[in-house]
Amino acid sequence: MSTVVIQRPRPDAPAPRPEDEPIVKNVFFWPDIDPADVRDVMRIEGTITAPRLRLAIKSAIAEVNAELFTFRRDQMADGYQRLEDVPGEQLDGESVRVSEYRNAVSAMTMATLSEQYRSFDTTATGGRKADVVEASIGELWRNARNAISNVAERSHCIIGLL
Template sequence: MGFIAAQKSGESLEPLIKNSGFWPDIDMADASLALRIDGTVTEPRLRMALIAAMASANQDLRKFKAKHLADGIQNLAEVESETLDCQSVLVSHYIRAVYCLARANLIERYRDFDSTGDGHDKADKLLDPIEDLRRDARWAIRDLLGSNRASVELI
């Protein structure tokens, strides 16, 4: 009988997931720390969740990208915006959207890890955080686009 130790967060992760060029690359170690990934999430699973999140965000922002490329802007960091903590606010919004989508994806797969009754109970308790993460991702994308977070019509 062998012993398999859980991988510590941030250990031996490939440094970057290359993006399409316009959007920022995603650092696996930073993502692991920001998402509070423990050793139960393998590097390939984290990578898959981040790539799916990047693809989703990129799809939602395709018109934004096309407009700026047509204006001669080659990447998101070149788009005029405020800078906080030495980073473009728009880049921060993009990264937040990707991280929130990836975390929601990983939590949704929680049942795959522990299919006992206790595991299902834990997964059921995570339904609200999944929706919160998806909402935060939508808000980050809307913030990046400069649009309102909610549309309300009076009847």
């Protein structure tokens, strides 16, 4: 007599992440963005498909680039052709501005994906995950804004009229 054990996949287990996601090419001044780095830094599960992540990254890049348009124009007028050429602090062999740019794109990407989380998984566990993620969406947007301000060396203060 033989016993065969067949494991059923766990419905709440994260899907494996896609391999070999191509780098998202940016415009000439700004650094390219590697989707694998965004996945690792923001702990994005494999349930987010490569095309959906790529679209969110491109959207975040467009938004960050638009918000930093004046900064880029001013730096190019001063003779700097790439962000890494702009003088500034270096940490771990990389310009702090480049690191903050990547932080801005990563945080904005994650915020965008988090806002859409319920459409990825509407099961009970997906709903619970969405509730947890929803609490951090505001923090992600704040982190993106702060990183953008750090690139341009602007104040983090946002004031609104009531």
